[in-house]
Amino acid sequence: MKVSMSPPHTATSVRLLVLAxxxxxxxxxxxxxxxxxxxxxxxxxPAERKVLSLLEPxxxxxxxxxxxxxxxxxxxxxxxxxxxGKTVGxxxxxxDHTEKKIETVLGLYTATQAIGGSDWVMLIYxxxxxxxxxxxxxxxxxxxxxxxxxxxxxxxxxxxxxxxERETDCFYLFELDSSAVCPxxxxxxxxxxxxxxxxxxxxxxxxxxxxxxxxxxxxxKGLQQFPNYVxxxxxxxxxxxxxxxxxxxxxxxxxxxxYRGVSTExxxxxxxxxxxxxxx
Numbered sequence: 001m002k003v004s005m006s007p008p009h010t011a012t013s014v015r016l017l018v019l020a021x022x023x024x025x026x027x028x029x030x031x032x033x034x035x036x037x038x039x040x041x042x043x044x045x046p047a048e049r050k051v052l053s054l055l056e057p058x059x060x061x062x063x064x065x066x067x068x069x070x071x072x073x074x075x076x077x078x079x080x081x082x083x084x085g086k087t088v089g090x091x092x093x094x095x096d097h098t099e100k101k102i103e104t105v106l107g108l109y110t111a112t113q114a115i116g117g118s119d120w121v122m123l124i125y126x127x128x129x130x131x132x133x134x135x136x137x138x139x140x141x142x143x144x145x146x147x148x149x150x151x152x153x154x155x156x157x158x159x160x161x162x163x164x165e166r167e168t169d170c171f172y173l174f175e176l177d178s179s180a181v182c183p184x185x186x187x188x189x190x191x192x193x194x195x196x197x198x199x200x201x202x203x204x205x206x207x208x209x210x211x212x213x214x215x216x217x218x219x220x221k222g223l224q225q226f227p228n229y230v231x232x233x234x235x236x237x238x239x240x241x242x243x244x245x246x247x248x249x250x251x252x253x254x255x256x257x258x259y260r261g262v263s264t265e266x267x268x269x270x271x272x273x274x275x276x277x278x279x280x
Contacts, residue, residue, distance in 0.1 A: 035059025039081040039091075039112040042126075051116035055080045055123070055146065057180045063157035065174075073097035078144060078157050078174065080123070081109050091125045092142040092174075105129045106172050107142035119148035121181045135170035142172045149177035 036052040036059060058080045065076045075095040077084040085093035091109035096102040107125020115122040128140030149155060155177030164170045189197075210227025214220040223229055 036081050038109065039114075040110045041112055041114070048114045051114040051121055052081070052112075054116065054121055054181050058146075058154060058178060061154060063154075063176065065157040065159055067159045076106075076157065076159055076174070078142075078176075079109075081112075090128075092128075092144070092172075094172075104140070106140050116181075119181060119183055121146045131164065131170070134164040135166060136168055138168060138170065140172065141170070142174065144174045144176055146176045146178055146181055148179065148182040150179050150182050152177045153179050 036056055039052055041048050041052075059082060061079070062082075062084060063078045067074045067076065074097065076092065077095065078092045081091065084090055085095070085103050085105070087093065087103065087105050089108045089110045090105040091112075092106040094104040094106055096104070105128045107128045109125055111125065111127040113122075113124040113126070115124070123144045123146060125142045125144075126139065128142065130139050131137050144157075145160075158175045160173040160175055162170075162172050206227065211225055214225045214227060226232065
């Protein structure tokens, strides 16, 4: 008799492969669910962090827009809490369509502000590349206005304007539509509807499970497969008895007096005794 056994190194290799796959899935899942945590806020606060969490579906995706003007052709690239270009930490960049392909950082996601409303989120990236001559040579800043659009999961990035004619506080303004920032719809079901749905589900479970039990376990056939068949056949009578008991207001009915005819024979009169009148 021969006994075949797999080599020990084969089982070890399989275990290592399974462990590696689980590790990769864990890392990918953590990155997908914690994308907005890569953003560093100027001042950490639960309110701003909650606003950032609304943008979780938009992470790990690059939004691009090509802008042609008299000054030149530019491509703008944007990511939510991710590297939009070659520069590490740059959430929004401008690429000049020249031979040198100069990349200008408009804002870093390591210097983020998040402001939210009922159906919009304003994402602000600061500490970009300094202006050469404009805006007192301050660092560039990019503002992305993300508005609610229930019909668009991830819209197109649009360049609205560049404000650089000020002495200070210049900025780039962008727009983006997404259903991620739309408010949650309130439930349209009333309490009565919810109760009816629960009751219908419970009744369905009762009928299906009872039918299977009667057919497979008890071995019933025909109408006997219906759960508690005998009880349900008597529901009508039981309901009638209950209604009669609840709604009845009089006591037990007395039998009406029966008619008795007049007898033709004289009735016997009791014998009168006058013995007490005789003298003693």
